[in-house]
Amino acid sequence: MRIWLAPSAFAPHRGGVEELTLKIAQHLLAAGEDVLVVTNQHPGSLPASEIVEGVPVRRIPFTAPGRRPRRVLHHLARLRPTRSALDALGPVPDLVHVVCPSTQLPPLHGWCRRHGVPLVITSQGETEMDAGHLYQRSAWMRRHLRTSAASAAALTSCSAWTAEAAGQLAPRFRDSTVIPNGVDPADWIGVPERTDEPVAAAWGRHVPQKGFDLLLAAWPLVRESIPDARLLLGGDGPETPKLRGRAGAGVTLVGSLDRTGVRGLLGSARVAVIPSRIEPFGIVAVEALAAGRGLVYSAGTGLAEAAGDCGRPADVHDPVVLAGAIIAELQNPTPARCGIDHAEELSWVRLSLEYRAVYAGVLG
Structure with missing residues (x-):
């Protein structure tokens, strides 16, 4: 052909x-x-x-x-x-x-x-x-x-x-x-086993669609329950200055990431958070699962199909609900095997x- x-x-x-x-x-x-x-x-x-x-x-x-x-x-x-x-x-x-x-x-x-x-x-x-x-x-x-x-x-x-x-x-x-x-599952072989520390990672283009402002609004509530929780936020874009201004205690903006950088980011994290307002599918969710990370994602979007039976959906527009999902996933993350097997199917x-x-x- x-x-x-x-x-x-x-x-x-x-x-x-x-x-x-x-x-x-x-x-x-x-x-x-x-x-x-x-x-x-x-x-x-x-x-x-x-x-x-x-x-x-x-x-x-x-x-x-x-x-x-x-x-x-x-x-x-x-x-x-x-x-x-x-x-x-x-x-x-x-x-x-x-x-x-x-x-x-x-x-x-x-x-x-x-x-x-x-x-x-x-x-x-x-x-x-x-x-x-x-x-x-x-x-x-x-x-x-x-x-x-x-x-x-x-x-x-x-x-x-x-x-x-x-x-x-x-x-x-x-x-x-x-x-x-x-995904290519082989790309995620060798990522370190997830840390026991309460570290969440998020990454992508810094645009309103990705909902990182919603994540930053919920993060102080996460810290109230888990005082040493940390958030690593990767990527850049037009919203970066606003996000940097809203980043409070425990939040680090790590800048633009290539594939190697995403591997490093996930290697340092226990849970990935994808708070998109709109997401037709979300390859990032499958990447996080392929790396054996826990997952929190926005309900009512295509991310539910990307995640399959893995991860924890949340209403990202409600800071209390989103924070609760992140806390629960940090404390009891999605089994790594669930995510890895799902990524193999995709x-x-x-x-x-x-x-x-x-x-x-x-x-x-």
Whole structure:
């Protein structure tokens, strides 16, 4: 099979969409498939062509019309060059797989229709948590999601929560195939056994969606019950100055973390806390479980599907409830074996086979 994977963003950007695309591409390549990642050239300084961790990548500027006349004119002027750039990518693929539909979806949907190429679309929660609120602002994007989903050869979602959220705009997503996101369990072998000390860890982008302000509001209540409890908060972002100003006793902001840094953070912790206001799935939860940590996560989000039968849900909007869940998990954490076994079920090897099964079904 020749497959184009078309995520909304890719390396050097980092996040769940980028991780999903990279892992699918690597496993497909290892299985002998012909794979090309086609993604947005944003910012424009990124190279148009490169190899990322063994995966060939081509970047094309995908635009949206916007509300201002200048943006509309720019978008219209880019339509033909975008089509030409797609035509120039090489042999027509057997299948195009759009991951996290954004501005790449309309031109790719149109290109697939012209060339008779089946389209697969995977929702990653973009309708609820796009950083620029694309689907809330753009009737153009909402219309394209509906029409593309209606004619797609297959739809998948990273969780049932995500399928329902996307289904609010494109009803066919309610019947999409749920394929969760995952981990490489081998990445977490060798993380030290969890400490007996009352240390909690949280990490991610410092944006309102991640709810770290809610965690900091609950932390003083944790300290009232466990005076020597410590919170290690990793990551950075636009909310970092506010979070630093709210960080009280027992809280340390450890800065930006790569994969090695996350391993070190979890190696120092007994429990991971994920207080997201919105989370379509939450790879971070599976990573924490793969490392054998206890887990507290926000109820009512896709994190419940990421955690499975492990961890402890809590209403993160209620500081008393959230603090109580953290205290209980610090004192009696989720059995490490529960988390490790669950992570094995969500290995990228298994999940890549599920995507290959979708492709095979589409191609007959």
